[in-house]
Amino acid sequence: xxxxxxxxxxxxxxxxxxxxxxxxxxxxxxxxxxxxxxxxxxxxxxxxxxxxxxxxxxxxxxxxxxxxxxxxxxxxxxxxxxxxxxxxxxxxxxxxxxxxxxxxxxxxxxxxxxxxxxxxxxxxxxxxxxxxxxxxxxxxxxxxxxxxxxxxxxxxxxxxxxxxxxxxxxxxxxxxxxxxxxxxxxxxxxxxxxxxxxxxxxxxxxxxxxxxxxxxxxxxxxxxxxxxxxxxxxxxxxxxxxxxxxxxxxxxx
Amino acid sequence: xxxxxxxxxxxxxxxxxxxxxxxxxxxxxxxxxxxxxxxxxxxxxxxxxxxxxxxxxxxxxxxxxxxxxxxxxxxxxxxxxxxxxxxxxxxxxxxxxxxxxxxxxxxxxxxxxxxxxxxxxxxxxxxxxxxxxxxxxxxxxxxxxxxxxxxxxxxxxxxxxxxxxxxxxxxxxxxxxxxxxxxxxxxxxxxxxxxxxxxxxxxxxxxxxxxxxxxxxxxxxxxxxxxxxxxxxxxxxxxxxxxxxxxxxxxxxxxxxxxxxxxxxxxxxxxxxxxxxxxxxxxxxxxxxxxxxxxxxxxxxxxxxxxxxxxxxxxxxxxxxxxxxxxxxxxxxxxxxxxxxxxxxxxxxxxxxxxxxxxxxxxxxxxxxxxxxxxxxxxxxxxxxxxxxxxxxxxxxxxxxxxxxxxxxxxxxxxxxx
Numbered sequence: 001x002x003x004x005x006x007x008x009x010x011x012x013x014x015x016x017x018x019x020x021x022x023x024x025x026x027x028x029x030x031x032x033x034x035x036x037x038x039x040x041x042x043x044x045x046x047x048x049x050x051x052x053x054x055x056x057x058x059x060x061x062x063x064x065x066x067x068x069x070x071x072x073x074x075x076x077x078x079x080x081x082x083x084x085x086x087x088x089x090x091x092x093x094x095x096x097x098x099x100x101x102x103x104x105x106x107x108x109x110x111x112x113x114x115x116x117x118x119x120x121x122x123x124x125x126x127x128x129x130x131x132x133x134x135x136x137x138x139x140x141x142x143x144x145x146x147x148x149x150x151x152x153x154x155x156x157x158x159x160x161x162x163x164x165x166x167x168x169x170x171x172x173x174x175x176x177x178x179x180x181x182x183x184x185x186x187x188x189x190x191x192x193x194x195x196x197x198x199x200x201x202x203x204x205x206x207x208x209x210x211x212x213x214x215x216x217x218x219x220x221x222x223x224x225x226x227x228x229x230x231x232x233x234x235x236x237x238x239x240x241x242x243x244x245x246x247x248x249x250x251x252x253x
Numbered sequence: 254x255x256x257x258x259x260x261x262x263x264x265x266x267x268x269x270x271x272x273x274x275x276x277x278x279x280x281x282x283x284x285x286x287x288x289x290x291x292x293x294x295x296x297x298x299x300x301x302x303x304x305x306x307x308x309x310x311x312x313x314x315x316x317x318x319x320x321x322x323x324x325x326x327x328x329x330x331x332x333x334x335x336x337x338x339x340x341x342x343x344x345x346x347x348x349x350x351x352x353x354x355x356x357x358x359x360x361x362x363x364x365x366x367x368x369x370x371x372x373x374x375x376x377x378x379x380x381x382x383x384x385x386x387x388x389x390x391x392x393x394x395x396x397x398x399x400x401x402x403x404x405x406x407x408x409x410x411x412x413x414x415x416x417x418x419x420x421x422x423x424x425x426x427x428x429x430x431x432x433x434x435x436x437x438x439x440x441x442x443x444x445x446x447x448x449x450x451x452x453x454x455x456x457x458x459x460x461x462x463x464x465x466x467x468x469x470x471x472x473x474x475x476x477x478x479x480x481x482x483x484x485x486x487x488x489x490x491x492x493x494x495x496x497x498x499x500x501x502x503x504x505x506x507x508x509x510x511x512x513x514x515x516x517x518x519x520x521x522x523x524x525x526x527x528x529x530x531x532x533x534x535x536x537x538x539x540x541x542x543x544x545x546x547x548x549x550x551x552x553x554x555x556x557x558x559x560x561x562x563x564x565x566x567x568x569x570x571x572x573x574x575x576x577x578x579x580x581x582x583x584x585x586x587x588x589x590x591x592x593x594x595x596x597x598x599x600x601x602x603x604x605x606x607x608x609x610x611x612x613x614x615x616x617x618x619x620x621x622x623x624x625x626x627x628x629x630x631x632x633x634x635x636x637x638x639x640x641x642x643x644x645x646x647x648x649x650x651x652x653x654x655x656x657x658x659x660x661x662x663x664x665x666x667x668x669x670x671x
Contacts, residue, residue, distance in 0.1 A: 055433045076435030083429060092290060092426050093477065093486045102427070105419055106434040138481035158434075174649065 008033045008162055008193050009054060014063035016049050023049040025217040026063070031195065033161065036188050038198040038208035040227075042237050045215040047197050054079055054164060054195070067162065077106045080155035082165040085147060090140040096150050097135040100126050103157030125157035126150070128190075129183050145176030152183055156192075163187065165196045169203070181207060204228065261506045266393050270459075270502055270512060273395040273403055277456045278468060278494030280407040283414055283487045284452050285473030287445060290425050290483075294470045295355060296446075299343070299362035300336045300453045301465045305369030305387055307335025307454075312380045313372070322381075325398040329454055336450035339365050390461030392512035393505070403455040410448045414487075421445065422483050460513035467517045472497060475524045478531040497523060547584045550644050551577045555584060556593065556603070556611035557618070557643075565599035617646035620654040627658065 009031040016024045023046045031037060041047055052058050053065050056072035056079075067075035080103070100122035101114055108114055126132045129149040139147060148168050155163045168184075169177050184194055184207075198204055204211055205224035213219040213227050215236045220227040261267045288297055311331020315324040339361050346357040373382050414421065423431045424441040432438045449469070456465045476489035500523070501516030508515065529536050558574040559566045572581060585601065588594040593607035603611060622639040630638060 081433045
């Protein structure tokens with residue numbers, strides 16, 4: 001690669017609607033590689049539609065989503081998805097190693113079993129998130145942060161350059177949040193682009209290189225300083241202004 | 254002994270029941286794992302009930318068109334069509350109306366079951382279906398065609414499940430990820446539903462409509478209590494299915510009872526036994542874990558007592574300050590194992606780790622005491638209440654209390670200045 005950062009996700013004029021109600025309206029974003037990007041916006045702002053669009057699950061009314069230059073619907077597996085903790089059945093009979101190995105399933109033809117190199121890749125991914133000592137544990141026995149890291153490992157084992165995380169910091173304590181952030185940072189340094197749906201505005205500025213503020217339409221995309229502005233936030237999060245004025249003050253200190 | 258165990262084995266009806274029952278139980282157990290994990294147990298129930306309409310339809314069509322009496326493949330096909338129609342209707346109703354899925358299942362399967370019952374009674378001169386047989390099953394009277402049908406169904410379904418194990422696993426565990434790597438999740442769902450229908454259809458002639466759900470989910474649920482991997486769960490479920498059939502058949506011969514009922518009874522007892530004794534997810538294990546659990550409160554009380562005493566503390570002193578309904582021997586033993594305490598000639602002393610821990614609790618105690626004072630708690634209640642609250646000593650709480658206590662003091666100073 002000659003240029004240091006290139007565009008990996010290119011969203012142009014994306015409009016998606018459900019029953020004539022727009023979930024996303026004319027969203028245009030160009031995400032460069034090797035960055036930690038936060039997606040923020042109130043509930044019902046179209047964040048999950050945005051995720052689905054990037055994963056290629058929905059056909060937009062108009063506009064395009066390009067992943068590494070390919071249409072999102074054709075680029076299956078090029079975005080590795082890390083689900084919200086609440087969306088996972090933690091009682092499922094599956095071990096840490098098996099979850100990580102799932103990241104390799106796309107590469108394994110249906111008629112063969114996982115090979116040694118697949119197991120190796122899964123183990124390496126687990127080492128990267130420091131979960132290699134837990135390979136035989138059932139996933140429900142882990143702490144919240146460990147669970148999150150196992151799913152990070154699965155995404156890393158997938159070998160995709162783009163990771164999409166749905167609220168990885170939801171429901172974990174402050175120390176765990178640090179540990180997860182560290183893994184994200186390490187992934188970024190190894191050349192991954194991470195797109196993280198985030199709900200906690202008070203940490204958004206500190207965690208991410210760039211922020212995407214959406215509520216149906218794109219309100220801002222840029223550095224935290226550019227996005228976390230009082231006028232913008234008050235427009236997007238109506239009626240909860242007082243909290244944000246505090247937040248922005250802290251920001252400017 | 255011979256009479257009890259070997260004699261039944263020499264009877265042809267027993268052999269057939271054993272073979273047929275085992276085949277069905279194996280495949281039902283394996284498919285059942287996915288049914289249990291996807292929470293579709295109610296759907297299995299629906300499929301088995303809906304079948305009767307299909308059986309009647311298949312019987313009628315073959316009789317009218319080809320003049321074949323009780324044509325097994327025709328009835329099988331009919332049941333399959335009925336089962337799949339039911340599933341389609343359920344998802345249709347659940348999707349387009351405000352009626353939720355469980356209600357849609359209840360409406361559709363009783364409706365189609367009723368249709369079957371009405372059809373069977375209207376055409377009773379053409380169709381010779383014994384409703385009672387259909388509902389209760391007749392494993393001791395298994396016909397050869399039934400055996401062949403179930404053998405083919407089992408072979409087919411098991412082949413699909415083994416070949417596409419990973420696909421079923423990932424589509425069950427994390428459908429979103431499955432879709433994101435390009436797997437046809439919806440198609441996999443349909444294949445699984447078809448497999449469940451096939452298994453249900455082939456099992457109904459043996460154990461009957463009502464018990465077939467049990468054969469599908471009870472062995473799978475039993476295996477679920479014992480395994481942390483899906484492949485092992487499936488293998489165990491198949492095993493438990495077979496043991497239910499064997500145990501149930503002997504039970505039925507010894508007690509001279511209904512075959513299907515005996516099998517499900519044995520299966521359920523088996524589940525209850527495993528539920529009790531399972532090493533990790535069993536009731537006994539849970540009870541033992543709870544019993545061995547030493548409340549953090551007792552450990553912390555011991556730590557602070559020793560810290561305050563400031564030299565090796567004899568047991569009598571600890572007993573005086575620490576309330577422990579189940580005695581102190583086990584907590585002390587555990588704390589020595591965990592490296593918090595050490596036993597010396599004069600009594601118990603703190604290790605460096607224990608000292609650190611004890612100081613943490615003591616700090617929390619002081620913070621809580623100060624906090625209680627600011628909110629106007631009576632003096633005589635300060636210490637006992639703080640003693641209760643000191644166990645809430647995580648970093649966030651301590652930090653919060655520290656900040657909270659910092660501010661009122663400033664406020665007071667401000668007021669003094671004015």
